[in-house]
Structures are given as C-alpha cells and as structure tokens.
Amino acid sequence: MPNYTLLTRQLEALLDDRDWLINAAQTCAFIMQQVPELNWAGFYLQRQPELLTLGPFQGKPACNPIPFSKGVCGGAARSRQTQRIDDVHAIADHIACDAASNSELVVPILRQGTLWGVLDLDSPRHGRFDEVDQAGIEALVEVFNARTDLPDFLSSH
Template identity: 50%
Template sequence: MQKQKFYELLNQQAKGLIDGERNHIANMANLSALLFTNMEDINWSGFYLMDGDNELVLGPFQGNPACIRIPVGKGVCGTAVSEAKTQLIEDVHAFEGHIACDAASNSEIVIPVYKQGKVFAVLDIDSPSLARFDEQDRLGLEALVKSFEETL
C-alpha cells in the first residue's frame, strides 16, 4: 500500500479512537498500540511526557522496556524537545549523544506534541532497520500528532 494512503487510513483510525476522549494517557496508550500493530518494521512506539522543564519521563508505549527518564537536549527525544522539531534519524548510532535504550534500534523518528504552545510530550518510534523512516512517515505521523493535540 502506498505510504500516503496508509497514513490517511491510519489517521482516520486514530481519530476514531481518540475522538471525544480527553484523557491524554488513555489516548497515548491507544495511539501507541495502533502504531505498533499497524506500522511495519518497528520495534517500539510510544510517548515520553515532559516532567518539569528539563526532563522527559516514560509514558504509554508498546515494545521492550525503555529508558524511564531522558534529559531535555539529550538523545533523539531530548533533542526533539530542545529544538522543538521532528527528528528523523536514519542511523541512531551516528547521532551524537544517542541514548541506547534498546540496542536493536537502528533508526528513529520523534515528533514533539504541543499543548498551549509548549512541548507537552514526544511521540517516539524506533526501527531495527537503518533509514526506516522518510519524509512521508514524517508528514503522516505529524498529522496524527496534530489530531492528538486537538484532544489536549
């Protein structure tokens, strides 16, 4: 299936799951499961939430156990917060300051989630393949995050 069509259908499913639900933990849990069960070639999907101004804490996810706390500015997730932009990393081992929570992960995409103009959380998806994520993934996942932000 073409990626654009895949993300259109995935985002319809996501909206159906979270429409009318205001609890962000419940929505994060369902979105993590939706992504994990529908995306090919991924080994982790989940959220990290801001805990104060300088740290992310593990939120709902699917996959192997993960790092619990990540300082802002460290690793791919912390960099997404400090730069306030999506990080699309083809090879995490070449990313300076990468935090290896799962040695099987080789590429990663992290999208900031905003609430009232501030980064509230990040959506983090890992793959065991190098260069798994591309521009179409970025656009599709950013659209999904926008739908989630509307529930916050």
C-alpha cells in the same frame, strides 16, 4: 508503505475519549499495530523542566528519564522540531535503550506553544523513516493533540 490518510481517519475514530492516558495508550498500540518495522512506539512527557519522563508505550522497557540535553528525544524536545534519524548509532549522544534500534523518528507534541512531550518511534531497520512517514506520523500526532485534553504537568509542580 502505510496509508497515512486512512490511518489518520482510523485514529480519529479510535480516540473517542478526551482522557490523555487512554488516548496515549491507544495511540501507541495503534501505531505499533499499523506501521510496519517498528520495535518501539511511545510517549515521553515533560513533567519537569528540561526533562522527559516515560509515558505510555509499546515495546521493550525504556530508558527513563531523558534530559533535553541528550539523545534524539532530547533534541526534539529542545528544538521543538521533528527529528528523523536514519542511523541512531551515528548520533554521538544517542541513548541506546534497545540495541536493536537503528533508526528513529521523534515528533514533539506542543500545546499552546508549550512542549507537552514527544512521540518516539524506533525501528530495527536503518533508514526506516522517510518524508512520507514523517508527515504521516506528524498528522497522527495532530489527531492525538486535537482529540485529547492534555494536562499541564509543569504547572502542577
């Protein structure tokens, strides 16, 4: 089990630049390195209404785009609530980018009440994520959010 208190402090030290792209890339690499049993860690960004597009990630090539109406990432974007899924194959509209993924944790990233994107973690192990993981990853997202100048992609369209 990762020590999320320590990981939070380490990520705070790592994210010393306000640039969203650098921080997103660093956050994905850090999580992939520090959290065991992951096969994918990355960001999906809301750059168009009701649609998530691929951002920085670590892992196999990913599905793109993801509508809010589909999958676990879409569910997190729609509800603005973390989605913790023990068996992704039990989700009717699951989007299978990597057949080896069996569980998923998706944390929405909100800025002033607006959805900016989501952080998506996949694991080959069923039931990989528990309440401690969820709280720990949510804390890492808070660090990312606090240390990063997030552009408003929707207003630029």
